[in-house]
Amino acid sequence: MSEISNERGFSGREITAAVVFAVLAGVIASTSYFAGVNMSGGAGADGMTAAVAEAPVNGQSLYVSNCVGCHGAEAVGGIGPTLLDTAAWSAADFNGAVLHGQAPGGRTLAPVMPRFAESGFGGETATDEQVEAIHSYVKSLQ
Ligand code: HEC
Structure with missing residues (x-):
């Protein structure tokens, strides 16, 4: 197996770099996904509406x-x-x-x-x- 890898020209370092890159990309993607959900989610906006509605008009x-x-x-x-x-x-x-x-x-x-x-x-x-x-x-x- 390792001989095949060597024939294709991937060193252990390159493979490690590729794995690290893939993991980081996953982390960034899921972080922005959750950030997006928080920004568009109702919690903040609903809280604000409730506060206004409770204040005497x-x-x-x-x-x-x-x-x-x-x-x-x-x-x-x-x-x-x-x-x-x-x-x-x-x-x-x-x-x-x-x-x-x-x-x-x-x-x-x-x-x-x-x-x-x-x-x-x-x-x-x-x-x-x-x-x-x-x-x-x-x-x-x-
Ligand atoms: C920065 C100045 C400004 C502020 C502050 C402002 N208005 Fe006006 N308002 C105008 C102007 C100028 C017009 C006329 C616009 C037109 O006729 O095209 C207008 C038009 C209106 C009209 C339509 C009146 C008509 O007979 O056509 C209403 C109703 C109105 N304003 C209500 C309010 C209320 C209530 C507030 C406060 C919550 C407010 N305005 C704050 C400048 C202002």
């Missing part, structure tokens, strides 16, 4: 921290338009505008208006519940 403080700079105190407008008119909007329409920049009638809002589904509120994922709380607060300003 306050429409006024969400409005003051995230909207007042552009839509003004009392929602009368500033950089952005008044939001008083949106009191008549459905929850779905209001959520679409705030989370995705999609206003009723297929109107895409200017990029100045943040897409809160992407930016979140204060670094945490924005939820429908929070946007509805902001909508209630805006309605209360009429």
Whole structure:
């Protein structure tokens, strides 16, 4: 057997190197596989959603921290338009505008208006519940 190996020109060193390479490749492949599972797995994201859902939702403080700079105190407008008119909007329409920049009638809002589904509120994922709380607060300003 060893004579055949020698005829093919593989030294013991080369064979050892090949085995070490194969083992390392296996380790790297399985490490990235598990890393990938951890990154896309629900544990982290679910934990975050749960934390947000458990926190008390306050429409006024969400409005003051995230909207007042552009839509003004009392929602009368500033950089952005008044939001008083949106009191008549459905929850779905209001959520679409705030989370995705999609206003009723297929109107895409200017990029100045943040897409809160992407930016979140204060670094945490924005939820429908929070946007509805902001909508209630805006309605209360009429
Ligand atoms: C950086 C400035 C800015 C911030 C912050 C901001 N907006 Fe806006 N918003 C705008 C601008 C500008 C528009 C108008 C965009 C257009 O008409 O294309 C707009 C449009 C809107 C509209 C659509 C109004 C309409 O009548 O068409 C809604 C609803 C809205 N914003 C809600 C919010 C809420 C709620 C927040 C806070 C969670 C917020 N915005 C934060 C700038 C901002």
